[in-house]
Amino acid sequence: MHFTEMQNLQNRLIAKAADELGIQCELLVPGCEDFMKLTKQNMSIVINKTRSHRLPLISGLLAKNKQAANQLLSEQGLPVPAHIVVSENNEQALSFLASISAAGHSLVVKPLDASSGNGVTLDVRTPQQLAEAIQDAAVFSQQIMLQQYVQGNDYRVLVIDGKVVAATEYSPAYLVGDGQRTIGEHLAELNRQHLRQTEIGPLTLFNMLQPDDPAITTSLTAQGYELSTVPEAGCIVTLYSLEHTEIGKVSEFSRDCTDELHDHNVKLAIRAAQILNIDVAGIDIRCNDISIPLTSDCGGILEVNALPDFVFHVYPYEGQGRAVAHRYVEYIFNQQVNGPVTTSSNLQRSVH
Known part of the structure; x- marks a missing residue:
């Protein structure tokens, strides 16, 4: 199957990169895009988009559970906004909103184990808004995280094999007169x-x-x-106000900002990936300016993703595209392999 025939854009990117690197790429199971098999010389490696045999199962599970991941990051001194987890709109939730409000902040409400911005409401300020936000989040998860809302811009920093390879800023759509x-x-x-x-x-x-x-x-x-x-x-x-806004209803522009990252923030992103032992990680950061060192006073790490999307790093709305799919394919073949792979020598041993 040619990469242009694939439905998933992430798979298309990876298959295209593999083809340009002289690596054969095919679906492991015909008609199913969950797994692709990349073959170089006598070695084949099975991947699930940006997940490979190098991602430990426990790391993937930790990244999916925002509470567990944030706790580990916080224990290691990384700037993570205050948060709690509830299953419904109860006294604990209202009390947390009151304490956050008293400190001059608001909340972001999101499903504990969902992704892609589903059920996420920003800048929640009142009990009524909190009740509505929790109801929206409950559609996607039984457990709901309430987190201090950080003012600023949204950034996704991509880490592959302990190195920052790209960073993208996401901002609500706007126009310039x-x-x-x-x-x-x-x-x-x-x-x-x-x-x-x-x-x-x-x-x-x-x-x-x-x-x-x-x-x-x-x-x-x-x-x-x-x-x-x-x-x-x-x-x-500006075309959107983020106050009490469901993030899934906001049209966003993407802008490459890789060259703007402060060295301190590069090290923080790498450290976040290392703490959770995620080899290909998308670090979500919110702050006013990614070129300024990140602290808990001026921003925070919101979450770490173990299945980061490459698409807008390669094709941002504004700025330079980064060849991150090539970096990923090169990475999975450039180290010792321990996982769902086959080689000609393995096949020969299995016959005897």
């Missing part, structure tokens, strides 16, 4: 850019921006704008 076009015209232009043709096929860079989206109209109104407003040249118009 030119002094000529209306906001409505800017939205139409942005929507024409939301789909990009790439070597792995068409890629949706961000969700379409609907002019009648209540979240967008509310944000515009708060800034004193309408769709007919013509913003001044250079004026940045």
